[in-house]
Amino acid sequence: MTETPNPVAFTPERLAKVKEIIARYPEGRQKSALLPVLHVAQEQWGWVSSEVMDHVAELLSIEPVEVYEVATFYTMYHLDAVGKHVIEYCRTGPCCLMGGEEIYDYLKQKLGIQAGQTTPDGLFTLKEVECLAACGWGPVFQIREKFYMNLTREKVDEIIEELSK
């Protein structure tokens, strides 16, 4: 798991990215950069701690509470430390019609964890998410930017094996 260092600092590349994002909006509207900047933060630390949120508030010249209320509203931001791979599993109707619940049970059994938990080796965190807009290719889960679609037990075995290397 990635701990947030103190003091918090973006890498030079990511700081440049953050500045580029802030420059996208009209003057005085830099708060618009909040969601994209939180994504950049999560890319760096894996999750957004309150220290990271405070740092983002400072960069955007807004109050820390403005960051907290957003980070806690949107489900993509992880508010606790997570494993190396966060599996975000779609639990919504169309995926379930394609056997999504059965594959989900298999995945939980295979990893030995429930939703919201991380495997003891710190490799996998499991999260349940709502519809990922990939209903025609269900069952589906997502790890970072990648979609894993038309899941079967065999595919789950392969994916977990590959990511465990």
Add this chain to the structure above:
Amino acid sequence: MAIKILTEHINVPGIETFEVYRKQGGYTAVEKAIKTMTPEEVVEEAKKSGIRGRGGAGFPMGMKWGFLAKPEGVPRYLVCNADESEPGTFKDHHLMKCIPHLLIEGMIVSSFALGANKSFIYVRGELMYVIRILEKAIEEAKANGFLGKNILGSGYDLELVVQPGGGAYICGEETALLESLEGKRGNPRNKPPFPAVKGLYQSPTVVNNVESISNMPWVINHGGDAYAAIGIGRSTGTKLISASGHIQKPGVYEIELGVSVDEFLNSDEYCGGVRKGHYLKALVAGGSSVPILPAHLITKTAAGEDRLMSYESLSDGGFATGTMLGSGGFIVFDETACIVRNTWNFSRFYHHESCGQCSPCREGTGWMEKVLHRIEHGHGSMHDIDLLVDVAKKIEGNTICPLGDAAAWPVASAIRHFRDEFEWHITNPQEASQPGAVFMGAVLA
């Protein structure tokens, strides 16, 4: 061969690149609009096309554009709603991923029409890989003079910004989307004022769906009248349908509006029929929010006429016997599907996605989820069925935004058409709560 407006070139190798897209006639609409038309003339073509909002509401796009306030010295904004999150809907995901320049071209033409110099594409955050595809396409368009300062030497400037969301269905509602774009929680705003008067940064703003905007290049190239000649009645043009569930060929299909539901469901050109060895039980025609229909009301209306894939025909009979085209999320259920379990699943979705601002929705969605959970898991009582109907009624129409209605309709319609299945769960709790248990009475009768 059916007409394809959006997907004609979608399978051309390399179509995601500027070069190949351009070779297939891409960006000619930008040249035509910017060099030979006034913004008002572009708006006029959109009005003539009769195209209706493809995100689900079906409001005429040209009319929406016509409402845009134009006070002197105040910037105007176009925001593309690419927050596609309605269960059963994945067409915008597919379109942006496969042919990103189509949306970019549509954004340029539409921004020009509205007099916007900075426009946004708000994409759900889960589609970060699609955001990268769009950003690359924008860079290419800029490098070729179709974006940025002084486009094609016309003096018109346009900058496109792709904005990621953070995982919230509610941001598909246009005022919640604007709040989110301003860096806030996605709480819908009270209307009026409407975004056309006070939208993004309190400036006049138009919010349109990905598919709606992607139709504009064709409308400009061929004319609004030509677009209006396609389709049926007030359902003009084509529509992308996301087909999922128990069918032979799930996927995204472009249909001419007015194709029969029977043809869409059963022909090999589209869904290819219900999966082999099974038969049709129910259909959600327009995304999880619209009323579910039982088999006997799907291909024929209550009056016995062929049901068509159009705004009017799908809603024929009102909510008593009809449904809605919505976002075109076409979810097919065969006899193995449990309607109670699916209704509970959808209710859990709306409870999870309610922003919590209006109490009827915040509390009501939670109640519906809990009551449906206990019916599905063998702890329900007959009183629970009426309780659900009552809660659904009290949410509907009593919230700032349509999420409340969207949460109420699936529950009310499931009970309306499948009441005996709910009753079976309550009278046979042990059997009904077994994994995979399905009530067979209704479909055999």
